[in-house]
Amino acid sequence: MSETQVSGEDFDFIRRQVRDFVRTKVVPRETEIMRADRIPDDLRTAAADMGLFGYAIPAEWNGLGLDLVQDVELAMELGYTTLSLRSMFGTNNGIAGQVLVGFGTDEQKKQWLARMAAGEVVASFALTEPGAGSNPAGLRTRAVRDGDDWVIDGHKQFITNAPVAGLFVVFARTAEPRPKNPGIAVFLVPAGTPGLTVGPKDAKMGQEGAWTADVTLDGVRVPADALVGGDEAAGYRAAMTSLARGRVHIAALAVGTAQRALDESVAYAATTTQGGTRIGDFQLVQAMLADQQAGVLAGRAMVREAARAYVSGEDRRIAPSAAKLFCTEMAGKVADLAVQVHGGAGYMRDIPVERIYRDVRLLRLYEGTSEIQRLIIGGGLVRQAVAGP
Structure with a gap:
């Protein structure tokens, strides 16, 4: 999956614009967002007008077309404030959007990507289940062919943006796993499709304003052209590629949040x-x-x-996992130290480092837990050694 890069001058302008928006418009309203558990409509509109719902979607679909090298610079700016801001448009640019960008048919891209880039449609990445999260191989949701249609049954949980999603990128098992064929496909299921039900919004430890919920699929019928890429085998590749890219993004987000915790600590000290x-x-x-x-x-x-290394194609597996592991663990340590520097004040609800302390805990869990990252890194190194130069 090749990526094109926006010119350095154009990107510098985008980054300065995002930094100003984050620090002058969002940071002063963090407590308001936390208490209301929602991003205010005016901030959502401003983010859409700036192109943030499609910053990693190619320009041909009206996105900003940032590659991952530029994406991480933007993520470090977005991480400086409440992580719920980034979550609002994160799935469009990340794991849901990149499935379409990398594996969608021309018609699927034409139908969805421009609307996602404009913020008209929010896409949700419906992978995680009670028995399958960091490792998609445990999927139980099933899709069965019925004439020209597919019928999907299953239950997803912790699905980001599910309460407001217009499109669900649903992973389902279409066959029993075999060597080199996990039997997983990906389907595009529009919100409102009969049989698709979104549960109540989850109550979480942190990241207020970032909404997640369960999604139930009960006899959900979709046409054949809902199959991403028109190919069942593309599903697992889509998941692995999108997750690897997303792990570098999450690592950058963690760095931005850690920088904010550090700045708050220095100012307090x-x-x-x-x-x-x-x-x-x-x-x-x-x-x-x-x-x-x-x-x-x-x-x-x-x-x-x-x-x-990801953009060059040099390393799209071990380095993303290593970055995600180190940076999210680091952010947790930095946030903990920030509370310690603040003393008793750091335990008070309206102090930024208290919110950061709760928010960053999730970074070590989603898009692959720290434990899964260690398995990917260690296993990958051994396989490289066995394969030889």
């Missing part, structure tokens, strides 16, 4: 006193800031290298 002494003058506080800074710098460099 520089202005707060204890016993008449600025806490930033205490060596143990300085040590915590140093650990935060080292993690952020390492994560940023790692994300940029993983994105470069």
